[in-house]
Amino acid sequence: MPNYRLILTAIDLSEEADGVLERAAGMAAQHGAELHLLHVVEPLSLAYGGDIPMDFSEVQLQLQKQAETALAKYAERLTIPPAQCHLLSGRPDAQIHELSxxxxxxxxxxxxxGRKGLALLLGSTANGVLHGADCDVLAVRVGQHKKP
Incomplete structure (x- = not known):
């Protein structure tokens, strides 16, 4: 297994991020790697494609502030310095590739x-990251109940 020196972990700030961060912290410790955290805030204009004639700037600013606060809490819990925390705006897969x-x-x-069928064809961030990355990608399975 290669010795990873720098690990970039992209999280969505949901409750499922904890499982991803747990795996990332373990991998970083195992390899003595520097761990970076990333969250990408998608512009509301991308989500709605400009179909709704509204000014989303105030809502977008609130989303950005909430993301900053949440990302700082994750970083503090894992003792990751602020210089290794990244908050970007745009399409998540593209921003992950660029920062990586x-x-x-x-x-x-x-x-x-772990989407299958039509949901997979429609795309997901993990799938987009996997198919455009220049390095290894680890997709941590989230959102599924473990069997006893």
Whole structure:
């Protein structure tokens, strides 16, 4: 197994992020790697495609502030310095690829819901990251109940 030196972990700030972060922290400790956290705030204009004639700037600003606060809490809990926390705006898969390249990441860790069939064809962030990454990608299965 390669020795990962820099791990980029992209999280969505949901309750499922804990499982992804747990795996990422374990991998970083195992490899003595530097761990970076990333959250990407999608612009509301991307989600709605400009179909709704409204100014979303105030809502977008609130989303950004909430994400900053949440990301800082995750970083504090894992003792990750602020310089290794990244909050970007745009399409998540594209931003993950861009930051991964600029940091020289050896591994990207993302959560995956394991969609199948039509949901997979319609795309997911994990799938987009996997197919455009220049390094290894670990998709951590989230959102499924473990069998006893």
């Amino acid at each position: 390249k600029s940091l020289g990441a050896n591994l990207i860790i993302v959560g995956s819901h």
